Amino acid sequence: MGSLNATAPLDAAVALPGSTSLRGNPTVGPATRPDASGTKTVLGFSPDMSKNFGGCFDIKERLGVGTTGAVCHIVEKKTGKSFAVKVIKRSSLPKIHHKRILLEASIMKKVSYLDHVVTLHGLLADQNSFYLVQDLGRGGDLCSHLMRHRRAYSEERAKAIAIKLFTTMRELHQRNIIHRDIKLDNIVLSDPQDDTSVLLADFGLAAILPRRGYATRKCGSPLYCAPEVMGSRPYGNAVDMWSIGIVLFMLLSLRRPFVASSVSELYQKISDGAQVKFEGSPWDTVSKEAKECIRGLLTADPHERWTAEQALRSPWIVGAARVESQAR
Numbered sequence: 001m002g003s004l005n006a007t008a009p010l011d012a013a014v015a016l017p018g019s020t021s022l023r024g025n026p027t028v029g030p031a032t033r034p035d036a037s038g039t040k041t042v043l044g045f046s047p048d049m050s051k052n053f054g055g056c057f058d059i060k061e062r063l064g065v066g067t068t069g070a071v072c073h074i075v076e077k078k079t080g081k082s083f084a085v086k087v088i089k090r091s092s093l094p095k096i097h098h099k100r101i102l103l104e105a106s107i108m109k110k111v112s113y114l115d116h117v118v119t120l121h122g123l124l125a126d127q128n129s130f131y132l133v134q135d136l137g138r139g140g141d142l143c144s145h146l147m148r149h150r151r152a153y154s155e156e157r158a159k160a161i162a163i164k165l166f167t168t169m170r171e172l173h174q175r176n177i178i179h180r181d182i183k184l185d186n187i188v189l190s191d192p193q194d195d196t197s198v199l200l201a202d203f204g205l206a207a208i209l210p211r212r213g214y215a216t217r218k219c220g221s222p223l224y225c226a227p228e229v230m231g232s233r234p235y236g237n238a239v240d241m242w243s244i245g246i247v248l249f250m251l252l253s254l255r256r257p258f259v260a261s262s263v264s265e266l267y268q269k270i271s272d273g274a275q276v277k278f279e280g281s282p283w284d285t286v287s288k289e290a291k292e293c294i295r296g297l298l299t300a301d302p303h304e305r306w307t308a309e310q311a312l313r314s315p316w317i318v319g320a321a322r323v324e325s326q327a328r
Contacts, residue, residue: 137188245297289316
């Protein structure tokens with residue numbers, strides 16, 4: 001992870017090393033124990049994962065590369081089942097940040113019951129790396145999907161994704177969990193034949209807020225960061241709703257709502273009160289209800305920004321639910 005600065009890529013996740021994450025200390029997560037091979041596994045995870053990583057899985061292909069490691073498609077030797085693994089090199093993180101991996105795993109296990117979140121199946125660690133074994137998004141991520149097909153989503157298909165994201169956020173936020181890095185790259189498709197089969201992935205920057213508390217760590221992907229994060233102000237779960245607003249704008253238009261060549265220029269535009277504009281195609285054919293929803297999510301003041309519950313009760317979403325109910 002690098003610092004959030006004026007030259008950072010607008011869609012790359014970054015963080016300020018050593019910055020305070022939370023006001024209050026959440027539980028870090030389960031303890032670990034070594035197995036016979038010397039590999040450690042988090043207590044409470046599947047015992048089938050309590051073995052040497054290379055002895056359990058074959059790596060089929062690399063799906064993506066980041067500053068701390070890679071994500072790969074793997075197959076479990078015993079069952080032939082496919083998974084994804086997030087490999088994080090120990091050498092890429094200071095020792096003090098190793099507990100972040102346990103926190104990420106702990107949060108993922110807490111939300112594994114949700115339909116639209118990637119399930120964590122196990123966490124392994126050896127002297128070189130941490131391995132987070134999780135669901136494989138067979139359809140790739142939304143960013144790759146858009147680049148591959150080079151066409152925007154229809155309003156109805158974007159709405160189907162919005163409902164899933166809003167429902168997931170409502171559950172996470174009720175449990176004081178914030179994701180902090182929602183973006184097209186971190187939303188994967190479970191079914192390559194269904195471009196609305198979304199799963200929220202990569203909880204590497206997620207946190208558990210203390211009750212009535214807030215976060216202060218300046219992190220995330222600048223293109224998707226809320227004004228309060230970029231302005232180094234204390235923030236809460238409203239940052240996730242801003243990010244979803246960016247995602248929906250880009251799904252419907254293939255364009256960024258705020259155009260800038262650097263983080264500093266982007267922050268200046270947002271802090272100056274730049275309003276999201278719906279100009280030209282395809283916005284002339286998108287409903288006013290959809291635009292109202294996006295505008296509510298991209299409200300600069302986090303106290304006025306729509307919550308997940310408000311978004312789910314918006315005319316755009318309620319209208320969709322009503323039509324579906326009548327169809328039955």
